[in-house]
Amino acid sequence: MRVEDERQKNFFNICGTCKIDCCWNARPPITEKREKIILEYLKAYGIRIENPFEHAEYTFPRETSEGYCVFYDKATRKCIVHSVKPETCVAGPVTFDINTKTGKIEWYLKMEKICPLAGVMYSDKALLAKHFEAARKEILQFMRELTPKALKAILKREEPDTFKIGEEEIEGEVLNKL
Ligand code: SF4
Incomplete structure (x- = not known):
């Protein structure tokens, strides 16, 4: 394979x-x-x-x-299963939420106290930018493939100790699942 x-x-x-x-x-x-x-x-x-x-x-x-x-x-x-692991594992320490009021996906980075890799990325902006590009691609595709039930359930999960690093319009196809 x-x-x-x-x-x-x-x-x-x-x-x-x-x-x-x-x-x-x-x-x-x-x-x-x-x-x-x-x-x-x-x-x-x-x-x-x-x-x-x-x-x-x-x-x-x-x-x-x-x-x-x-x-x-x-x-x-x-x-x-590193090379085929789940999309959110690839994306970490970048994580996300969907704001249904603004119709935007919000991007977050974990705080260094819960993820030393996030600290390394935060001090190396080129590394963060490169990783974010890969994380964004994985997460956007992942959301297209998730069922509405699964997407609603995972958005209920709290992710403390993160801070916002950006946001963008989410595709209508994804928003319609919510
Ligand atoms: S949580 Fe993700 S990265 Fe960790 S072992 Fe499981 S699949 Fe692999």
Whole structure:
């Protein structure tokens, strides 16, 4: 199978030493398309994980008994599906919200206290701009593919300790789901 092109720069040099565990209680939303891609990837690489997804108001990777994402390798502190991981995992520490009153998608960056990578990006504006470009592309496509039910459910999730870095008009196709 074709492994997707590198969707995100490898930040393991920063994330690998971080002690915050953002893959704990993460529950990143998964579209039907992403679920298929990840399942194909697991199969192609002979990675056996029983029932890797939980299907609730929206689909997300099952959690271990300790609350870690089932794709998180505690020993290496890496994501075992890095090249095909969920869109919101690629986008992090950039995150988003939709303001239905203004019809805009608002972009946020996590604060350094909850994500050291965000601190690195904030002090290296060229890195942030490059990462934001990739994050924006992933998130916009992700929202087009999400069902209305899943989109409504994920927008209810609170994301504290973030600050706004921009906003733009959202496509009518996405707004109509809300
Ligand atoms: S999919 Fe990978 S990056 Fe995303 S929460 Fe799970 S382990 Fe972390």
